Amino acid sequence: MQALVLDGTNQPVQLREVPTPQPGPKQVQVRLHAAALNHRDVWIQKGQYAGLKFPIILGSDGAGIVTEIGEGADESLRDQAVIINPGHNWGDNPAAQGRDFTILGLPNDGTFAEYVCVPAHYVQPKPAHLSFEQAAALPLGGATAYRALFTRAALQPGERVLISGVGGGVALLALQMAVAVGAEVWVTSSSEEKIEKAVALGAKGGISYHTAKWPAELAKQAGGGFDVVVDSAAGPGFGNLLDAAVPGGRIVFYGATQGDVPMLAARKVFWKQLSLLGSTMGTEQDFAGLLRFFDEHQLVPVIDETFPLAEGEAALRRMDQGQQFGKLVLKIIY
Template identity: 40%
Template structure:
């Protein structure tokens, strides 16, 4: 028996077949209904070394429990669940613990008809969300919530500046920050994306190519959330107030930068790294999102058979929000 899956191996990225997974002790088989595409999935094929075997990509997913292994106590057949892609990180901490990794490499991921996973990596899917939204809020929501709240220490009344307005994480950060009482400013090269960000709740949306010093001269930026990388990093730091905090959770452009250390310590700014988060934070995020009725923004829904089209959209950064596969 086999399942349909999006696979990366020696033949490249393709739609193919993989053996049907079976639950071992402490594991659950989930029949997936939807799976969310993340930028990480785009990078894995280029960065995998010593492939040697086929890998099912994908970190986010939602579905129905189909089978449970020995000693599983938290789940029953028929439960509707979402995947927690942050493996082996359960309690909130300053950094990730030993053994932490993201689902989808080296473990088989969610771009398949079924997945087998530890019972500890599942949560009930939020009842107010659709299946597509349930597969879009895990990785992006957890990443954005930790960057903004845990690591960014955002307070009500803060002004938050977020370069790059189109990613799934940023569309959730905009909503989280507004719900928590912040003023939110974003950037984008695309006029359409700037308009979409404003409709989502951003207070201002400026052109990435504009003079940020001029555009922001009347603003006091308390917190910057950076994920673009070298293309914007130093401008982001210049925009930040003295004593402000800059949180970095990604680098979609080049990740090696030149940094003026004298400027940094003279202005007494903080630069903080952030990546994914714990199960504690995932649950906090889900409670917060439901309380404020926050929904992931979905740009495109594609059948798994057309998943490679979704990869191309992400590569072009043409989407606003998430790309989701129906399985």
Template identity: 40%
Template sequence: MKAFVLEQGELKLRDVPEPKVGKGEVVVSLKVAGLNRRDLYIKNRWGNKEEALVLGSDGAGVVEDVGEGVEHLSVGDEVIINPALRWDKNSDAPPEGFDILGMPDDGTLAEKIAISAKQVEKKPDYLSWEEAGVLALAALTGYRALVTKGNVQKGQTVFIPGAGSGVATYIIQFAKALGARVIVTSRSAEKREQALKIGADLAIDTNSDWKKELADETIDLVIDSIGRATFNKSLQVLKQGGRIVIFGATTEDTVDFNLRDFFYSQYQLFGSTMGSREELRELIALMEKEKIKPVVGHTFKLEDIQDAFDFLEVNSQFGKIAIKIS
């Protein structure tokens, strides 16, 4: 079968052996996989190892084979892949043994995948294959940051620096479904307009004076994945006693901030990473109730996946990138 792999430091599309089903597993014939920024970073972390690693964390497809002991799934079921491995129940932090699919386990950028049946959920009927294929990683990350860690409440205001990421598009829609007001930033006028179309109440220029722009707003919760470039600016607009949740750092990881200002203002700082199977099921239920759809910005064929990687690196997309497998 065809798969997109990282091998000896090089990305390549090549033939690999088809996976065989094991006890407690299913083999899924993938229709669509999602491309994430994580896939860009893995090349640096995996290094020049000789064994080929199949990239990809998100995916959706049809169950092709069912292993011994699997009773809740059948051949022909339409499913999505849960990339948060070995994290069943919601907890304060991931349990020992937690990994994200796509490293060190082979991922979804392939025609088929063998995976524990615990990592598979039924595909919501109202979603297209493209929408289902890009769902889990970004939606789960956003839901945990907003709901579990951020504890968003109806009537509160959520501020999201950077409106174009896949995670941000989910947070905007989840927050609105839960009755919150949403404010976002972007350097791109087009992305600001797109954010408003999917529910954001206000979209401001990232390069503007946030304190001035938001002088009449009360920011209860900041959800930031940019890092050093926005952290202190976010604190300046957060209300005293407000919460800030960090789930990524696309700029530099290290941040300097004034501890005295922080503790006098009674800010609350939370870290967040992915989420549990329990949270994934909660967010799917919310999506089905509100008919929330993932934002698919661009779709590429598997044979054109290098073009998709190049496009992702430029960071000009709004929403998710889908890879059509079959």
């Protein structure tokens, strides 16, 4: 089969012929129609991820057709259009993943290929209203956003939500779901164009996070602070989120792209009765809830650009530049 292979740190992915994987016991083989990128793929390529091993086929997100059935797997899955849950071996505790938790695309070969094999219980029917490209854009980012909003922050209709750094896949999926559930959503970005696009998706408005004292200015626009704040950056600007939250607010963060928080204003946290909630990926129940939510509300993930598999390196570089609005997708079958 054709696959994009990463041979080492700071190397470009290369399209080459590799053996087609065959399903083991209780596994299925999926003929991938589309795969999607995540920042995780860029971090692995740069060597900024734990458990590196090479060569590796990157890619956590994918959708396609089940073509082969391993021993003990459900034969009825054959020829079914499926979406792959990339979070494997969560463990028995729904509150946090266990030591054996893995994400497809490292340590096991992922979806930047014509075929992938996964345990059969990690494939679910592709939402009928989504194309393969749209379905491929959903799994990792969607599960992350769903768990952050609903499992961790317990978002309720009518609450005011702030989503920082809108434009990335998780942030946009969180925006779409929060709007669909009846929340009032506001955003931050360094780009006025991205804020305008977020408004077109249902956000009430937004502000550049380069604006001086932006939490106070945004609160004036919104008519108050925010019940739920969703963040992926952390870093030096995290203190602004403490200011943006209402007393009793919940701040849920699923990443630290700007690094650790250098100084935390502890007094603001305890005096405002804030909850700081970490979140990573999602359980199988979170993933099932995500699919039900997208089906019920007929939501469609935002796709920034679609590339052929052979141009996977160009797609990775676009992600690295951070200019995208929505998911970057590799179309494998035309």
